[in-house]
Every structure is written in C-alpha cells, then in structure tokens.
Amino acid sequence: MNNWIQLSEKEKVESINRVSIATGLPNAAIEKDWWVTMSLRALFSCECANHIVFKGGTSLSKGWNLIERFSEDIDIAIDRAFFGFEGELKKKQINNLRRASC
Template sequence: MEASQHFGIPEIYVEKDYWVTFVLHEIFHSNIADQIVFKGGTCLSKCHQLIQRFSEDIDLVVFRNENENDNQLKKKIRQISKIVKEVVPEIHIEGLTNKKGNIR
C-alpha cells in the first residue's frame, strides 16, 4: 500500500485507520448523530489536524437529555453498536465492553 510506505507504518495500521474512519462516517451520518460528540486523540487528528497519528480508538460521548432515563440512554448506545456491527459485521471485537455508556 502506498499509504503504508508513505507514512512508514505497517499496512495493518493503515487498514485499521480506514475502518475507524468509515465507522465514524456512518455514525455521524445516522439519525443519532446529533446526540453524540467525538472527542479524544483521534478527534484531534482526524477533525482538527492538531496531531499526526493513525487511529487507535475512538472516544464518543452520548448526550443524556434532561428527562432521559437509563434505559433511554442505553438505547442510544445500542443504536451506535448496531451501526458498528452493520458496517463491519465480519470483525469480531475481542474484549469490547460497555460500562456506564463507555464502549471499550
């Protein structure tokens, strides 16, 4: 791959970065996009070009509306998980956890 040679990194990292970017695109073009904020190092790199790096993970914050209960918040998180599974269904994510709204 040209990108791998250009940046001097293994192809697997370029591929991972591609999939992270693709998943972000799908999440932020969904009907729940206005309920989510993308933050963290990958955001600084992808959105603001403040740092140069390939994606390791993505940090998302899901808004909890004023009168929203835990079940409604969990529903939003399930919507995000569903988008990811639909976009990359063949990828098994070992060790993925979801704790209090944090998918890790």
C-alpha cells in the same frame, strides 16, 4: 472509500501497500485508520449524529489535525436527551448508573 469493502483481498492488500509506500506508514496502521474512519462515517450518518460528540486523542488527530496519532478506539459521548432523559441527574442516580455499568 466505500468501494474498498468490495475489493478482493488481493486488491485490498495492493491498495494498502501503495498507501504504505506513499506515506511510510505500516500496513496495519493504514487499515486500522480506514476502519476508524468508516466507523466515524457510520456514526455521524445515523439519526443520533446531532447528539454525538467526538472527543479524545483521535478527534484531535482526525478532526482537527492537531496531533499525529493512530488509534484503535473512538471516544464519543451521546447526549442523554436523545434517549429521552432530560434534566439534571441526582447523585444517587449517577451512582446507580455507575454500578449498573460495571
């Protein structure tokens, strides 16, 4: 799968076309799914992998095969303990974080 990056543009198009013919899926969906898969591989290969939760519709599709779905987004959550934040947040801290993130 990693070798795909090293293919020429022509080889990439041919590869995507072959998968499209075999699956009946549009070329754009196949390429997007490849990038989603590679992004997940990178995320779960990093040092924070044990602190990441993969969630949402894409996880139901790719992780559990419960639904058929192609998505351009990946919903993840990272345990804040990984960043050194322990204990419960106070309501004021939560509100401050929400304001700062907007």
